[in-house]
Amino acid sequence: MFEDMIGRFLNEQPWEHGLHWRKPKTAMTYANGMAGTTGWSQVNIQLTPELKERVTTTADMCGVSNACLCYTAIFWWVQFIFPPSKMVGSGAKK
Structure with a gap:
């Protein structure tokens, strides 16, 4: 799943269309x-090593860390690509 998510995130470049970078928090x-x-x-x-290199290159070009890029990709994936309502239904009964 991570490879699909990161690959799609890098291909679609949602940060070019207004998505703000999310900084990961410390534990x-x-x-x-x-x-x-x-x-x-x-x-x-x-x-994969190739995808890791793409993450590093893109993060450097955007001025963010690899962690920030990956955290933002996870946010984008669960917020816009597969939000909970899309996965379990809207909750409204017909």
């Missing part, structure tokens, strides 16, 4: 000298 926080969790989880994305 850990420190306040008053105490470590805590933020509720965010790390996600590791495995890609």
Whole structure:
């Protein structure tokens, strides 16, 4: 799924059509000298070497990190390509 998502994201270039970059959050926080969790989880994305190179090249050209590009791709995928209502129905009964 990650390869399909990232490949389509790079091909369609939604950032050229108004999609804003999303910065990933950290999973850990420190306040008053105490470590805590933020509720965010790390996600590791495995890609082919060729696709990884495309991600790195595109991220460099856009001035964002690989993590930012991939996080934005995930947001775009679940918000616009396969939103929950598209997958489970609208919830309205006929």
